[in-house]
Amino acid sequence: MVKATWNGVTLAESDKCVVVEGNQYFPLDAVKREYLKESGTHTTCPWKGEASYYSVEVDGKTNKDAAWYYPAPKDAAKQIKDYVAFWRGVNVEVE
Numbered sequence: 001m002v003k004a005t006w007n008g009v010t011l012a013e014s015d016k017c018v019v020v021e022g023n024q025y026f027p028l029d030a031v032k033r034e035y036l037k038e039s040g041t042h043t044t045c046p047w048k049g050e051a052s053y054y055s056v057e058v059d060g061k062t063n064k065d066a067a068w069y070y071p072a073p074k075d076a077a078k079q080i081k082d083y084v085a086f087w088r089g090v091n092v093e094v095e
Helices: 075-080
Strands: 002-006 009-014 018-020 023-027 036-045 049-058 061-069 083-086 091-094
Touching: 002 023, 009 023, 009 083, 018 075, 036 061, 075 083
Parallel strands: none
Antiparallel strands: 002 009, 002 091, 018 023, 023 083, 036 049, 049 061, 061 083
């Protein structure tokens, strides 16, 4: 089981994560989307494609661009379509 927490709240929990480049990608149905707010940030990975970001909001605190996903990943990364990963202080633990 893998769990992502920030500011005392569990953001995601799943035993069906996909690991890519050392990052745990959570299936969308395991993510508590009420804590995620769309961000205008985008980055590009040469082999995964364009990433979009969410800011995480918990109890009035915001962690800008702390989650990312690939809405239309390239073929090499198709296994992470509809998956979300976390960073920037979000604690991701394998239990």
